[in-house]
Amino acid sequence: MYAFDFEKPKTVAEAVSALAREDAMALGGGQTLIPSLKQRLAAPSALVSLTGIAEMRGVCTGDDGALCIGGATPHAVVAAEAAGKYPALAALAGNIGDPAVRNRGTIGGSLANNDPAADYPAAVLASGATIVTNTRRIAADDFFEGLFTTALEPGEIIVEVRFPIPARAAYAKFQQPASRFALTGVFVAKTAGGVRVAVTGASENGVFRWSEAEKALSASFSADAIAGLSVPADGMVGDLHGTPAYRANLVKVMTQRAVSAA
Amino acid sequence: MPKDQGIGASTKRREDVRFLTGKGRYTDDINLRGQTHCVFVRSQVAHGRINAIDTSAAEAMPGVIKVFTSADFAGKGGVPCGWQIHDKQGNPMLEPKHPILAEGKARYVGDAIAAVIAETLEQARDAAEAVVIDIEELPAVVDMKAAVAGGALVHDEVGSNLCYDWGFIEDNKGAVDAAIKSAHHVTTLELVNNRLIPNAMEPRAAIGDYNSASDDYTLYTTSQNPHVIRLLMGAFVLGIPEHKLRVIAPDVGGGFGSKIFHYVEEAFVTHAAKVVGRPVKWTAQRSESFMTDAHGRDHVTKIELALDKDGHFLAIRTETYANMGAYLSTFASSVPTYLHGTLMAGNYKTPHIYVNVKAVFTNTVPVDAYRGAGRPEATFQLERVIDKAAREMGIDPIEIRRRNFVQPNEFPYQTPVAVAYDTGNYQATMDKLVQIADIAGFEGRRAESAKKGLLRGLGVNCYIEACGIAPSNLVGQLGARAGLYESATVRVNATGGIVVMTGSHSHGQGHETTFPQVVAEMIGIPEAQVEIVHGDTANVPMGMGTYGSRSLAVGGSAIVRATNKIIAKAKKIAAHLMEASEGDIELKDGKFSVAGTDKSVDWGSVCLAAYVPHNYPLAELEPGLEETAFYDPSNFTYPAGAYACEVEVDPGTGKVTICSFAAADDFGNVINPMIVEGQVHGGLAQGIGQAMLEAAAYDANGQLLSGSYMDYAMPRADDVPFYMVDHSCQTPCTHNPLGVKGCGEAGAIGSPPAVVNAVIDALQRGGHKHVTHIDMPVSPVRVWSAMQG
Numbered sequence A: 001m002y003a004f005d006f007e008k009p010k011t012v013a014e015a016v017s018a019l020a021r022e023d024a025m026a027l028g029g030g031q032t033l034i035p036s037l038k039q040r041l042a043a044p045s046a047l048v049s050l051t052g053i054a055e056m057r058g059v060c061t062g063d064d065g066a067l068c069i070g071g072a073t074p075h076a077v078v079a080a081e082a083a084g085k086y087p088a089l090a091a092l093a094g095n096i097g098d099p100a101v102r103n104r105g106t107i108g109g110s111l112a113n114n115d116p117a118a119d120y121p122a123a124v125l126a127s128g129a130t131i132v133t134n135t136r137r138i139a140a141d142d143f144f145e146g147l148f149t150t151a152l153e154p155g156e157i158i159v160e161v162r163f164p165i166p167a168r169a170a171y172a173k174f175q176q177p178a179s180r181f182a183l184t185g186v187f188v189a190k191t192a193g194g195v196r197v198a199v200t201g202a203s204e205n206g207v208f209r210w211s212e213a214e215k216a217l218s219a220s221f222s223a224d225a226i227a228g229l230s231v232p233a234d235g236m237v238g239d240l241h242g243t244p245a246y247r248a249n250l251v252k253v254m255t256q257r258a259v260s261a262a
Numbered sequence B: 001m002p003k004d005q006g007i008g009a010s011t012k013r014r015e016d017v018r019f020l021t022g023k024g025r026y027t028d029d030i031n032l033r034g035q036t037h038c039v040f041v042r043s044q045v046a047h048g049r050i051n052a053i054d055t056s057a058a059e060a061m062p063g064v065i066k067v068f069t070s071a072d073f074a075g076k077g078g079v080p081c082g083w084q085i086h087d088k089q090g091n092p093m094l095e096p097k098h099p100i101l102a103e104g105k106a107r108y109v110g111d112a113i114a115a116v117i118a119e120t121l122e123q124a125r126d127a128a129e130a131v132v133i134d135i136e137e138l139p140a141v142v143d144m145k146a147a148v149a150g151g152a153l154v155h156d157e158v159g160s161n162l163c164y165d166w167g168f169i170e171d172n173k174g175a176v177d178a179a180i181k182s183a184h185h186v187t188t189l190e191l192v193n194n195r196l197i198p199n200a201m202e203p204r205a206a207i208g209d210y211n212s213a214s215d216d217y218t219l220y221t222t223s224q225n226p227h228v229i230r231l232l233m234g235a236f237v238l239g240i241p242e243h244k245l246r247v248i249a250p251d252v253g254g255g256f257g258s259k260i261f262h263y264v265e266e267a268f269v270t271h272a273a274k275v276v277g278r279p280v281k282w283t284a285q286r287s288e289s290f291m292t293d294a295h296g297r298d299h300v301t302k303i304e305l306a307l308d309k310d311g312h313f314l315a316i317r318t319e320t321y322a323n324m325g326a327y328l329s330t331f332a333s334s335v336p337t338y339l340h341g342t343l344m345a346g347n348y349k350t351p352h353i354y355v356n357v358k359a360v361f362t363n364t365v366p367v368d369a370y371r372g373a374g375r376p377e378a379t380f381q382l383e384r385v386i387d388k389a390a391r392e393m394g395i396d397p398i399e400i401r402r403r404n405f406v407q408p409n410e411f412p413y414q415t416p417v418a419v420a421y422d423t424g425n426y427q428a429t430m431d432k433l434v435q436i437a438d439i440a441g442f443e444g445r446r447a448e449s450a451k452k453g454l455l456r457g458l459g460v461n462c463y464i465e466a467c468g469i470a471p472s473n474l475v476g477q478l479g480a481r482a483g484l485y486e487s488a489t490v491r492v493n494a495t496g497g498i499v500v501m502t503g504s505h506s507h508g509q510g511h512e513t514t515f516p517q518v519v520a521e522m523i524g525i526p527e528a529q530v531e532i533v534h535g536d537t538a539n540v541p542m543g544m545g546t547y548g549s550r551s552l553a554v555g556g557s558a559i560v561r562a563t564n565k566i567i568a569k570a571k572k573i574a575a576h577l578m579e580a581s582e583g584d585i586e587l588k589d590g591k592f593s594v595a596g597t598d599k600s601v602d603w604g605s606v607c608l609a610a611y612v613p614h615n616y617p618l619a620e621l622e623p624g625l626e627e628t629a630f631y632d633p634s635n636f637t638y639p640a641g642a643y644a645c646e647v648e649v650d651p652g653t654g655k656v657t658i659c660s661f662a663a664a665d666d667f668g669n670v671i672n673p674m675i676v677e678g679q680v681h682g683g684l685a686q687g688i689g690q691a692m693l694e695a696a697a698y699d700a701n702g703q704l705l706s707g708s709y710m711d712y713a714m715p716r717a718d719d720v721p722f723y724m725v726d727h728s729c730q731t732p733c734t735h736n737p738l739g740v741k742g743c744g745e746a747g748a749i750g751s752p753p754a755v756v757n758a759v760i761d762a763l764q765r766g767g768h769k770h771v772t773h774i775d776m777p778v779s780p781v782r783v784w785s786a787m788q789g
Ligand SMILES: Cc1cc2nc3c(=O)[nH]c(=O)nc-3n(C[C@H](O)[C@H](O)[C@H](O)COP(=O)(O)OP(=O)(O)OC[C@H]3O[C@@H](n4cnc5c(N)ncnc54)[C@H](O)[C@@H]3O)c2cc1C
Pocket: A025, A026, A027, A028, A029, A030, A031, A032, A033, A034, A050, A071, A072, A095, A096, A097, A098, A101, A104, A105, A106, A107, A108, A109, A110, A112, A113, A115, A117, A118, A119, A120, A156, A157, A158, A159, A179, A180, A181, A182
């Protein structure tokens, strides 16, 4: 680790101004950032912790009925407090990493990081959630821009994530055996506007919507409805833990399992 | 009622109080006055010519005391290999130098090129980044067959990547070839025994200290055998006489073999401490452990098994490529040869066996012994090929094994691969397994799994291992450059308490609990009266340390011998005190009595008399009560057993779940059943880890792809089932005083084939008839891909 300054502001405005400093970085739960600091892969001038900002922590219900999660809310809190209103999302949060990770890692950090094998991006994209930052609202469809890249501008902070509640939903995750991130994870959400299917872990371009499956499931919400579909192996990740063909298979199998569980 | 003291009691591990409450004292917990910190600059390329190293910027940085390169070790030796193998023609193996810091070339990613000593660890790290290494990357050799087929040379000066080409036993080859040629059936299997990274919980660490007033060196190190390190480092590397070098291996957090070896970092800190005039400390980071701890296994094998029409084994022929990595680690050469070839008979009467092993240098981390060391490799290929043969010939896999077992009345049994089994009963362990694994109920369980859409399979195998290594004169003939006895000193104090100094080293095994059980039983005093000291060459007589499941069988035997000497002397003292003749003295429950009388004197009084010899036969007997013994076994010990695994395969994803695992072991006599079960549990977890999860993977350029827990999958609690273990089949070892065989490695040796056999069985029963083998780890992608054909 290289030396850095540490700040823990109490308000979003204070955080925004602290982040204006050159090479300052936001710190959520530190579950991704601290390991990379330890490996000396990043050298921020300052870390600006967001976890002391009260307005960014907790789970509530918005006027429009959406589930609103503060950007600095740890996964364990989501697992506990979203369970009544959005069980599929709570179950996803409750299966991220281990208890230590869940008690420190935050939804804002996970989304800003946009690891191609992270779980939350699938839920956000399938739910058609809205990412609220200190400057604007970003629709999920416009937020994820490939591996580890998002629509966030430098210094922009995820303050809140707003999830409309689907009629039925489920997340089916196939764990990578070592990291237990998603080797492939599929979040399926049935909403008034149709079915949305978001896939994480599989594609070389990060989380994506499987539109063919969405169409078929919108017509008939059953595992059988996609029995005849397949995704091409082309563009799927190939690594120690899965070939592109294997991941393409998992996309379908996990989609079917999510539909059956929803 | 089960015993609560002594041999056979499940005494709770007394060392756990220390470990579980944070009171352990590991090498990194030790901080010496004036201590400096060391960080190694390691190669980032697998193979490269070092043109220049510029240390000037680093040396000018704050807190930096000195930057070392190989030039600082001119005239020093390389770290030696402890076992010389001779090839088929009788030529000695190639033995290139393994320098403390790379000389001229770097040979694997992680090879130490330079080292920075600074006041603080952060300063050393900062300066390490400022060391400029001009290195010209060379083509790397990673694949073993390519390496011997003319790839780049890892060591230019030895002219070949083939360390040795070993035939065992060369004289058997003709008979083996003939038997295979004329056999009714031959089953052939090509397989990989996957490369593993040890992952001890405690990373390696070392502190060197030099006292200029006395010219004494002290090395604190994470070692399983401090005397071996003292001998190798003192005599071969640094030229320090043993009486000027003290090696201390304090609490050590797991070794699994990886802490047997003499590593360059140990020699570095010892030498550097003298050069800089202050203690030098190094502790590996976890990523450093991944790329510098000696890896395990990494064999590529073709095995052929010849059978007659009834499934009797006629001959076995194997050809194995064994990866040595970039340098010969301390016992690397012995693992694929004498710890592997000698085990190829397994539990069976196969008259003709020939084993060929080609040991190969590659641009990867050195490979050496890892829990089981050679014996898992032997067991895996043998038990896999037997399973395949059984399927090909339509014989039940349990039945084909029973048909070929060495029968209980055939011991001692001389195998065609040099070793002679003293005792065993393989039918009994198989009977026990069939019972505890409820093999009869398998079909019912399979039907239940099928209802859930899952393919269930049953895998069974046997294993035998040779442990308690070993007779020194035998291993000496085979090329070992060390003796393999063990030592013990039993020191009785004036007030009756006992301290046992053992050459064995405990790094998780529980010696501090089990060894007192033995001594307490022999004398008849409470275990709490006996304490164990180990891990310090200044306190313990020359011992060989802990590996190869030898601590109780060899180290424990030395303790028994020393304790017998104590008892013999104590009886003389007791005889004097009671004015009786020595031959009439009996020792029972800590009391010496005169046979046929009610005269007695207790243990404490005899001890006091030995040290306060007022009433004592000083003319005939020295005062004091302290005895040392060395024990050199006359044979290996041969634990054996039968294992069964049931799995469910998810056909949609290829994911394998272990539903149950049963182990019926014969360890001979058991001192502490709870500790034995714990050792088996740990071994099974490691074997299941190898079979299901673990794989050290390199890319074609020699970069380690599985260099962290993000990609290297260790077994976790939910990856393994509740085990059913049994050790009630006991055929005591015939040649050591305790009748014990050793249990530390059995689980890791015996379990991988059971898992893979079960997966193949599940797929076969599920209609995937084309799948006859899947290499470990049987990961979801491999199983699914195999099913696709
Ligand atoms: C052992 C382990 C297992 C894990 N397993 C999983 C898993 O199974 N599934 C999974 O999805 N994840 C997993 N993770 C990742 C975990 O979910 C992290 O919490 C997450 O990736 C990052 O969140 P964080 O709050 O810790 O962010 P940090 O590490 O603090 O920050 C990550 C990045 O996001 C930025 N950032 C943080 N908060 C904000 C914000 N509010 N607005 C804008 N930018 C911000 C930071 O500047 C940084 O660039 C695991 C992590 C570990 C260590």
